Amino acid sequence: MTNPTGSSREEARAPRKKASDRVAEMLDIVDASLNAGRTANFSMRDIGTAAGASRALVYAYFDDQFQLLDAVLDRHVELLCTAGLETAVSQGTLTQRCAKAGEIYLRHVAAHGMAxxxxxxxxxxxxxxxxxARPFRAAILRRLATxxxxxxxxxxxxxxxxxxxxxxxxxxxxxxxxxxxxxxxxGLELNERLMAASIDSLRPAPAPPVRADRPHSQP
Incomplete structure (x- = not known):
């Protein structure tokens, strides 16, 4: 059996991942973990193992799990902004705003999960x-609440x-x-119907018409 040359050994090695690709992979792993476990608790070691790296390498990119979560959620916020969520909560009646914002968020969750x-x-x-994530969510809710x-x-x-x-x-x-x-x-039909029904059920009842006093008949 012949020994591989230095050149062939280099070719056999997996190409080294770029830092941006490594970070994106870690974010994908955390995102999948959040949706699978329905919890924000995870181990940096587990993330490194899933990415084929060491825990030390994960810490080379993120100081702790909170910074990692921030990066995951910021990615979701960017997608929602691109989809027009901020515009949706700023135009139209309350029902229109809630229905359109709900549609955007529903489509986002359906495609990307509930991180x-x-x-x-x-x-x-x-x-x-x-x-x-936190200030963005608060701003959206505040606009609708107003x-x-x-x-x-x-x-x-x-x-x-x-x-x-x-x-x-x-x-x-x-x-x-x-x-x-x-x-x-x-899902979209259910969202629109429940939004409209919920809001309409809370609208104040219209004030009864004011009855004008009938003139007294003259003797």
């Missing part, structure tokens, strides 16, 4: 984040609670599409 929601719902973890307070004659806190509850609709519908138990078309 944003999984991480942000774990308050001890979310409080450690310093990326775009419109809800105006249209539905609600107080600020009541309106914010309402839009937080409404946000569950596209999130859950998108998750079902992502998991393959609901079609995208059915």
């Amino acid at each position: 944003l929601e999984i991480v942000l719902r774990e308050k001890p973890v979310a409080r450690q984040l310093s990326g775009r 419109m809800a307070a105006r249209e539905l004659a609600m107080g600020t806190n009541e309106a914010l609670t309402l839009v937080q509850l409404l946000a569950v609709i596209p999130g859950d519908a998108g998750r079902l599409v992502y998991e393959g138990t609901l079609s995208l078309d059915d």
Whole structure:
């Protein structure tokens, strides 16, 4: 048996990954882990192993798991911005804004999973984040809450609670599409119908018409 030459040994080695490719791979692994485990808890060692690298290499790119989570969520925020979420919550009636924003978020979850929601719902973890995700989510909810307070004659806190509850609709519908138990078309139809029905049920009843006094008959 002949020994491979130095040149052939070099050719047999896997090409070294660029730093940007290595980082993207790690983010993909964390994203998949979040959706599979439905939790923001993970080991940096496990991420390194899944990426075919050492834990030390993961730490070479990210100081800790929170910085890694920030990078994952920032990627989702960028996708939502590109899809027009900020514009959707700024134009039209409350129903139109909620329906369009819900559609964008539903499509996002259906295509990319629920990493944003999984991480942000774990308050001890979310409080450690310093990326775009928390302020972005707060700004979206605040815009919708301002419109809800105006249209539905609600107080600020009541309106914010309402839009937080409404946000569950596209999130859950998108998750079902992502998991393959609901079609995208059915999910979009469900989102639009539930958004409209929920908002309409809370509209103040119109004031009764004012009856004009009938003139007294003259004797």
